[in-house]
Every structure is written in C-alpha cells, then in structure tokens.
Amino acid sequence: xxxxxxxxxxxxxxxxxxxxxxxxxxxxxxxxxxxxxxxxxxxxxxxxxxxxxxxxxxxxxxxxxxxxxxxxxxxxxxxxxxxxxxxxxxxxxxxxxxxxxxxxxxxxxxxxxxxxxxxxxxxxxxxxxxxxxxxxxxxxxxxxxxxxxxxxxxxxxxxxxxxxxxxxxxxxxxxxxxxxxxxxxxxxxxxxxxxxxxxxxxxxxxxxxxxxxxxxxxxxxxxxxxxxxxxxxxxxxxxxxxxxxxxxxxxxxxxxxxxxxxxxxxxxxxxxxxxxxxxxxxxxxxxxxxxxxxxxxxxxxxxxxxxxxxxxxxxxxxxxxxxxxxxxxxxxxxxxxxxxxxxxxxxxxxxxxxxxxxxxxxxxxxxxxxxxxxxxxxxxxxxxxxxxxxxxxxxxxxxxxxxxxxxxxxxxxxxxxxxxxxxxxxxxxxxxxxxxxxxxxxxxxxxxxxxxxxxxxxxxxxxxxxxxxxxxxxxxxxxxxxxxxxxxxxxxxxxxxxxxxxxxxxxxxxxxxxxxxxxxxxxxxxxxxxxxxxxxxxxxxxxxxxxxxxxxxxxxxxxxxxxxxxxxxxxxxxxxxxxxxxxxxxxxxxxxxxxxxxxxxxxxxxxxxxxxxxxxxxxxxxxxxxxxxxxxxxxxxxxxxxxxxxxxxxxxxxxxxxxxxxxxxxxxxxxxxxxxxx
DNA sequence: GGTCCTTCAAGGTT
DNA sequence: CAACCTTGAAGGAC
Numbered sequence: 257x258x259x260x261x262x263x264x265x266x267x268x269x270x271x272x273x274x275x276x277x278x279x280x281x282x283x284x285x286x287x288x289x290x291x292x293x294x295x296x297x298x299x300x301x302x303x304x305x306x307x308x309x310x311x312x313x314x315x316x317x318x319x320x321x322x323x324x325x326x327x328x329x330x331x332x333x334x335x336x337x338x339x340x341x342x343x344x345x346x347x348x349x350x351x352x353x354x355x356x357x358x359x360x361x362x363x364x365x366x367x368x369x370x371x372x373x374x375x376x377x378x379x380x381x382x383x384x385x386x387x388x389x390x391x392x393x394x395x396x397x398x399x400x401x402x403x404x405x406x407x408x409x410x411x412x413x414x415x416x417x418x419x420x421x422x423x424x425x426x427x428x429x430x431x432x433x434x435x436x437x438x439x440x441x442x443x444x445x446x447x448x449x450x451x452x453x454x455x456x457x458x459x460x461x462x463x464x465x466x467x468x469x470x471x472x473x474x475x476x477x478x479x480x481x482x483x484x485x486x487x488x489x490x491x492x493x494x495x496x497x498x499x500x501x502x503x504x505x506x507x508x509x510x511x512x513x514x515x516x517x518x519x520x521x522x523x524x525x526x527x528x529x530x531x532x533x534x535x536x537x538x539x540x541x542x543x544x545x546x547x548x549x550x551x552x553x554x555x556x557x558x559x560x561x562x563x564x565x566x567x568x569x570x571x572x573x574x575x576x577x578x579x580x581x582x583x584x585x586x587x588x589x590x591x592x593x594x595x596x597x598x599x600x601x602x603x604x605x606x607x608x609x610x611x612x613x614x615x616x617x618x619x620x621x622x623x624x625x626x627x628x629x630x631x632x633x634x635x636x637x638x639x640x641x642x643x644x645x646x647x648x649x650x651x652x653x654x655x656x657x658x659x660x661x662x663x664x665x666x667x668x669x670x671x672x673x674x675x676x677x678x679x680x681x682x683x684x685x686x687x688x689x690x691x692x693x694x695x696x697x698x699x700x701x702x703x704x705x706x707x708x709x710x711x712x713x714x715x716x717x718x719x720x721x722x723x724x725x726x727x728x729x730x731x732x733x734x735x736x737x738x739x740x741x742x743x744x745x746x747x748x749x750x751x752x753x754x755x756x757x758x759x760x761x762x763x764x765x766x767x768x769x770x771x772x773x774x775x776x777x778x779x780x781x782x783x784x785x786x787x788x789x790x791x792x793x794x795x796x797x798x799x800x801x802x803x804x805x806x807x808x809x810x811x812x813x814x815x816x817x818x819x820x821x822x823x824x825x826x827x828x829x830x831x832x833x834x835x836x837x838x839x840x841x842x843x844x845x846x847x848x849x850x851x852x853x854x855x856x857x858x859x860x861x862x863x864x865x866x867x868x869x870x871x872x873x874x875x876x877x878x879x880x881x882x883x884x885x886x887x888x889x890x891x892x893x894x895x896x897x898x899x900x901x902x903x904x905x906x907x908x909x910x911x912x913x914x915x916x917x918x919x920x921x922x923x924x925x926x927x928x929x930x931x932x933x934x
Numbered sequence: 935g936g937t938c939c940t941t942c943a944a945g946g947t948t
Numbered sequence: 949c950a951a952c953c954t955t956g957a958a959g960g961a962c
Contacts, residue, residue, distance in 0.1 A: 448944065451956060458958080485943060489958075497958045498941040524942030540941075558940085558960080578942075585949090586945065 413464030418475035418491045421457065421464050423892065425490055426780050427824030429453040431729070433722045438705030454486035465492025468504040470517055470571050471595065478594040479626040481777050481895045482576075483587060485520070493592060494518045494576055500525075501540055501559025503566075514562035515571055516598070519617070522578025522588055526606060532619075532628040535575060535596065538606075539563065539613030551608035560613050567598035567615070575617060577627045582776065583758075584724050589777045591630065591895070594623040629897055633775050647671055651762060652856070655679045656755045660857055664764040672762070672770045678854040679755050681885055683791045694735070694882070698743040711737045711749055725751050726781035727889050729823040730872055732842030734887070738877035752874045752887040755856075756785045762860045768922060771899045772860040778894040784869060787811045787858045787886040789851030797848050807852050809859050811886055813873070814846035815905030818865065818929075822891065841873050847884050858888060863932045864901035866925035868894050871902060904932040 413421075432449035446452050457463060465473050469492075476493050488494040496502045500521070503514040519537055521527045528536035542554035554560060566573055572595040578588045596617040606612045625632075636643045645665035652660050655677050662671055696702060696711040704719035706712060712719055714735035721727055725748060727734070737749040759775040778784070789809065792800075800807055823839055851859035861869065874887045888902060901923070921932050 447946090447955060448957090450944075451958095455957070486957090495959075496941070497956090498943060499959080500942040502959095520942060522942050527942080538942080588943090 410461055410463055411465070411467040413473070413475040413492065415475045415477075417464040419892065421462060421490050422487060423780075423822065424462060424824065425453055425457055425487060426892075427729075427822065428456065429484075430722055430726060430781060431824050434704070434719060434728045437723050438719060440705055450484040450486050454484075454490055457490060463490045463492070466495075467492070468495065468502075468517060470504075470515065471574075473574070476592060478592055478624050479629070479895050480592045481893050482590040482592075483581070483779055483893065485590070488520075488576065488590060488592075493574065494520055496520075499540065499559065501562060503559055503562030508565070513565050514558070515569060516559065516562040516566040516573050518574035518576060519563075520576045520578055520590065522590070523580075525612075529577060532625075532631045534619070535577075535617040537563075537615045537617055539615070542610050542612065551606075551610040553611040554603075554613050556613070563598060563613070563615050564601060567601055570597060572597060572620060573617065575619070577630075579630060583779075583782075591627050593619070593627040595620045626895075629895075633896055636775070645763075652677050652679070656856070658756055658759055660756070660760045660762060662762045666764045666766055669764060672860070675852070675859070676854045677856065678788050679856050680786065680788050681791055681849065681883065682789065682854060683883060694877070695738050695741045696743060698741070698747070700744050701747040702737060702741075702743050702749050704748075711735055711741065719749065721748055721751050722781075723748065725783070726779055727751070727783065727872065728781070730839040730841075730870070732838055732840060732873075734872060734874040736874055736876040738882070740877060750876070751783045752786055752885060753876065758782070758784065760785065760857050762857060765862070765899065768862055770860050771862050771901075772857055773897055773899050774894065775896055777896050778890045780890050780892045782890045784888045784890060784900065785856060785858050786874075786888065787849055787851065787871070788854070788856035789849040789859070790854050792848045792850050794846070794848070807850055809851040809855060811849040811851070811871075812846065812905070812907070813841070813843055813848075813886070815907055817903050817905040820870070820891075822870070843873050843884065847873075847886070849886065861888070862899065862901050862923075863904035863921065864923035864925060865903070865921060865928040865932075866923065867901040867903050868892055868898065869900050869902045906932060 429449045429452075432446050432452050436446040436449060464475065473491065473493050476491055480493075482488050482493075485494075485497055489497055494502050494517075501519050502517045504517060505512045506515050519535075521529050521535055521537055523529075525538035527538055528534075539554045539560040540558065541560070542552045556564060563573075575593045575596045577591045577593050579591060581587045581589045596619050598615050599618045600616040602614050603611050604614050640646070640649060643661070643663065645663040646661060647664055647670060648662040650659035651662045651671075656679055664670070694710055694714055696709045698706070698709050698711075702709045702711060702719075704712070704723075707717055715731070718728065720729075720731070720734045720736070734752075736752060737743055737747050739753075741747070743749075758778065761773050761775060762770055763773055765771040774784070789811070797810075797812075799805075800810075821839065868891050869888050870891050871886050871888050874885045875882050876885070877883065888900075894900065906929070919932055921928050921930055
C-alpha cells in the first residue's frame with residue numbers, strides 16, 4: 257500500500273514581539289483565534305442567544321447550517337466524520353443578528369495587545385455591552401479544520417469535539433512550552449504550559465461534556481490516553497484538576513447525596529492496581545493529603561461519601577489508570593479503562609497509622625481491553641516468548657537502535673515479501689540539493705532562544721521541538737542540526753535522526769496486509785520514523801509509469817494530501833505579518849522515494865483517510881549539502897497497539913504517476929475519500 | 935457570587 | 949532516583 261506527499265511553499269514564521277501578550281496576568285487576552293484559511297471560505301459563527309446553563313459561558317465557535325443527510329454513526333471508533341464529509345459544499349457565512357459586528361475588546365482587556373490585532377483578528381467578543389453572565393456572544397471564524405463543525409455543544413460532546421478540543425489544547429500547550437524553553441516569555445514565566453493552555457480554553461468555554469454525567473462520556477473511548485489531567489477535564493472525562501474522585505450531587509431518598517462519577521488511580525495513595533480488572537482504591541483526605549502534617553483518619557465525606565453511596569446504588573464509575581510514562585519518566589500517562597462497579601468498601605489502618613477508606617472496584621465485563629493491553633505488553637517485555645504470533649524478534653536485524661518485531665496473530669503467513677532493510681534514505685546520485693548547507697557554531701547542545709544559532713535562525717527563530725522532543729508545529733520545512741554541526745550529538749534539534757526510538761511492530765492486519773503499530777503510548781507530535789528508501793528522479797518515475805511497473809512503495813511529495821490543521825493558530829501569538837505558522841509544506845522540487853527494494857518500517861504504514869500520523873519534510877546536511885527527509889510524527893495521542901496510518905495522498909491527474917490506477921480505500925472512516933493514489 | 939480550601943499535578947532541584 | 953519544594957488552578961463548600 258502506499259503513501260503520498262504534499263507540496264507548496266510558505267514563508268517562515270517570524271517571532272518578534274509576540275510575547276508581550278504574556279505580560280497580562282490573567283492572560284485572558286490569549287484567546288484562541290482561527291484565521292481564515294485560503295482553502296475554504298471563512299466560516300463565521302455566532303452563538304445563539306441562550307438560555308445557557310448557569311455554569312458556563314455561551315460559546316459557539318462554529319455554526320453550520322443544518323445538514324440534510326445525517327451521517328451514520330461511525331463504525332470504526334477511531335474514524336470520526338469530518339464536516340467536509342457531511343458538508344461537501346463550501347460552508348457559508350452565518351451570523352446571528354445582534355452579534356455581527358462587535359468591535360470592542362472583551363472586558364478585562366486593558367489595552368490592545370498588539371498592533372496587528374485589529375487587522376488580524378477575525379474574532380471578536382462583545383461581552384462588554386451586555387450583562388455578564390446572561391448573554392455573551394462570540395463571533396468566530398474557522399478555516400480548514402478537519403475538526404468538524406457540525407456541532408459544538410459544550411455540554412454534550414462527540415468524537416469530533418473531543419479531538420478538536422484536545423488538538424487545540426495540545427497545540428497551544430506545545431507553543432507555550434516552546435516559549436518557555438526559549439525563555440521568551442517576558443515577565444510571566446510559564447512554568448506550567450498545560451495549566452496555562454487549559455485555562456485559556458476553559459475561559460473561552462472551549463471544552464466539551466461540561467455537564468457531569470454517570471457512565472460513558474460521549475466522544476471518549478475506552479483505551480484513550482491522556483498526558484495531562486487537564487486534558488481529561490477539558491473533555492469531561494474527569495473534571496477535577498487534581499482530586500482523584502469526581503462526583504456530583506443527585507437526589508437521594510431523603511436528601512441530596514453525592515455519587516461518584518470517575519476516579520483516577522495514579523499511585524499517590526497506596527492503591528492496589530495490579531489486576532487488570534480489579535482496582536483497590538483509597539479514599540481521599542486524612543493520611544497523605546497534607547505532606548509534612550500528621551496523618552489523620554479519613555472522614556466519610558466528599559469523594560469518600562460519593563464512593564460509598566455509589567456502591568449502594570451500584571452505579572457505574574469510570575476508572576482512569578495513571579501509569580508512569582516510560583518515555584518521559586517525569587510524567588504519567590492516563591488510560592481510560594472504562595466502567596467499573598464498586599463491590600466492596602472497608603476501612604483499613606495504613607502504615608502511617610491513620611484509618612483509610614478502601615474501595616474495591618471491579619471492571620464490568622465485555623468492555624474492550626485498555627489497561628489490560630498495557631499489562632499484556634508488560635508481560636511481553638519480561639518474556640518475549642510469551643508473545644503470541646511472534647515471527648521475528650527484530651526484522652531490522654539490528655539496523656535500528658530499537659528492535660522491531662514481526663508478528664502475525666491472524667493467519668499463517670510468515671512475513672511480507674522480500675525487501676532489504678535500510679534505515680535511512682539512499683540518494684543514488686546527487687539530488688535535491690536544497691541550498692548550501694548550514695551549520696551552527698554551538699559548542700554544546702543548541703539552546704532554544706539562542707538566536708546566534710544559525711540552525712535555529714533557519715527555523716525562523718523557533719526551536720522546532722519542545723524539551724522532551726515533541727514537534728511543536730508543522731511547518732514548511734524543519735531544519736535540524738547536521739552531523740557536521742559542532743553541537744553535541746544529544747542536541748535536541750536532531751530528533752528525526754537516528755531512527756525510531758519507540759517499540760514499533762510490523763503485524764498482519766485482518767484485511768489490508770501488513771501494517772505498523774507501536775507498543776508504546778505515543779504523544780502527539782512525537783517522531784515515529786522517517787520514510788527510508790531509494791530516492792528516485794523524475795525520469796525514473798516516468799519510466800515506471802510508462803512501463804506500468806507497479807510500485808506500491810512510492811512516496812511522492814507532489815501528490816495532493818488532505819488538508820488538516822494541527823498547529824495552534826492564534827493570530828495573537830505570532831507577529832502580525834506572519835500568516836501565523838504555516839502548515840503548508842515548502843519543498844523546492846518534488847521528492848520521490850521508492851521503498852520497494854530498500855526500505856524501513858515506514859513502508860508498512862497503511863493509508864487512512866483519518867490518519868493518526870502525518871509526514872513533515874525535514875532537512876539536515878551531510879558534508880556540504882543538505883538533503884531532504886520525510887519524517888512521520890504522531891498527529892494525536894496514540895494508545896499502544898493502535899495501527900499507525902497516514903494519508904497516502906492522491907496523484908494529480910496530470911502528474912507522472914497518474915498512469916497508476918487509483919486504489920480503493922478501505923480505511924472505513926466516515927470521511928473516507930473512497931480511494932487513494934497509487 | 936466571592937473567598938477559602940482541598941486536591942492521587944507537573945516540574946524542577948537536591 | 950526518591951524525596952522534597954514550588955507553583956498552580958478547578959471546583960466544591962460555605
């Protein structure tokens with residue numbers, strides 16, 4: 257199966273005085289802004305006039321006229337529909353009366369934050385002319401969002417909204433982290449980009465499932481992973497920023513009583529979380545809640561009382577398992593493990609001598625494995641032989657730093673057809689000399705914010721990666737440090753070099769040949785692998801087309817790729833003259849890579865019209881020339897053992913490769929294009 | 935609707 | 949690396 261490529265150029269983003277905004281303490285000014293895209297007519301939306309529940313500000317970022325054909329519910333949980341699928345025609349502007357032309361700043365904005373705001377900002381809030389808390393209108397524009405705008409309901413969500421909220425959150429979070437890394441945040445240091453980002457979204461009402469509920473949360477699926485507590489708050493899975501027990505008041509037999517909605521188990525208390533179907537959860541308060549203070553007995557109140565009541569009512573409780581992140585030892589991964597029932601409760605004297613409540617939660621049978629998958633992978637790690645369907649422990653034969661296993665749990669095929677494993681690109685002859693090579697003069701690792709570093713300057717002054725190696729933004733071209741740069745090999749600007757660092761696995765799918773997946777949880781923006789193979793030139797491409805040679809392993813940057821938005825595009829965050837950070841790729845000339853004879857794990861990645869991986873051109877040099885590479889990054893958080901897929905693109909009719917037939921797509925997503933290019 | 939308080943964070947430092 | 953320290957914001961309680 258194949259892959260494809262994109263094209264087109266864009267100016268590098270600039271980075272001048274954009275940070276002044278961070279001076280403003282409440283940061284209310286940093287509201288998300290979605291500049292109109294040149295791809296689609298801007299969508300102007302306005303909030304209806306309520307009434308709204310008391311606890312949230314009205315906010316309708318998007319409005320779409322009612323759609324005649326209601327899409328079928330997705331069969332594949334990972335494949336939400338997009339608005340594009342549901343609304344093939346351009347979306348027209350829509351504005352509700354009364355909110356059309358607000359020009360005032362929002363209350364609380366003391367001054368214009370930046371000169372370009374008036375011009376650049378398509379977003380205006382007209383809060384000041386109305387009584388707070390009654391009506392607040394927002395006008396928004398949105399460009400080419402993959403994220404659906406068929407509905408925005410902050411009370412009740414769906415898969416589209418969760419994806420939208422999480423993508424926005426993480427894009428903003430990465431951007432704030434980038435500034436923090438570069439020490440570019442004046443006055444206000446952003447120590448906690450996660451909190452800052454979520455605070456901004458919360459303030460804007462950009463959240464979903466804000467209404468508390470017992471049971472499943474629309475748009476959140478069992479097995480979904482999160483890297484911050486705030487992510488779970490924003491999508492309504494667990495709305496406590498720190499507390500482990502989320503609950504709500506309901507009418508009881510006599511009076512109102514609390515019932516538990518969800519719990520997060522992350523090892524702070526002495527929980528027993530070894531069994532994949534059973535969780536012994538400790539109550540809150542008392543013993544450990546006040547470090548340094550004398551431990552005290554827990555009381556039957558708040559969350560503890562809620563768990564107790566929920567046990568008697570036998571209502572289901574969502575369980576989120578917090579697990580140390582092997583990739584980032586400092587942080588945790590939260591796995592949504594589905595519904596549990598509280599079977600038992602008791603009081604126990606713990607080591608500190610304090611009485612602690614304990615609750616035995618048992619997983620409701622019949623749910624897909626989530627935490628169970630993690631436990632399974634852990635077992636494989638301890639004993640590779642316990643892995644069923646294992647054919648080869650390392651199909652790269654040591655070519656990569658991390659072994660890539662080959663498994664087939666589906667049938668008895670023993671492996672894909674022959675190819676030679678090659679861990680990087682092979683330029684058979686001089687090709688794609690982008691420009692003269694560049695190199696920095698940094699003595700140690702290149703430091704974000706150091707504009708003396710010419711590699712950083714190449715990236716418009718931005719360090720492309722956060723401190724933990726996550727790509728901040730998609731951009732025309734990522735300039736990494738070259739082997740010839742004097743900076744140390746562990747310089748953070750070499751993320752895509754040196755091959756995969758995650759435990760990838762080539763496996764047999766049920767209906768589309770071999771595929772690629774990963775045993776590790778993957779954070780959005782993480783580098784996964786590059787597309788290795790032989791670089792071929794235009795003549796060779798033409799020859800292949802003329803000869804009708806079927807090469808399913810071509811990567812072609814000149815194909816047309818589905819547009820999507822990944823960066824946090826806040827006009828406020830960037831210099832007014834930069835069109836924010838462009839997600840259009842800029843490559844001087846098309847690059848064709850064939851992985852038919854020589855290739856790495858990337859050649860096994862299948863196509864999806866709703867992929868979880870995207871490609872990004874990256875360049876770095878060898879001796880005195882710079883070469884282009886195609887690197888794959890995670891588009892969103894990807895749970896372990898989820899198939900990795902990317903967009904193969906479509907071959908334009910007039911291109912060299914158009915002699916190839918189109919291939920029927922079986923990705924199963926609602927917005928499936930029906931075919932992809934080959 | 936404030937204001938105080940609690941809270942199974944997240945990072946950093948030692 | 950575990951223990952400790954610092955900063956931090958949501959939501960509940962009153």
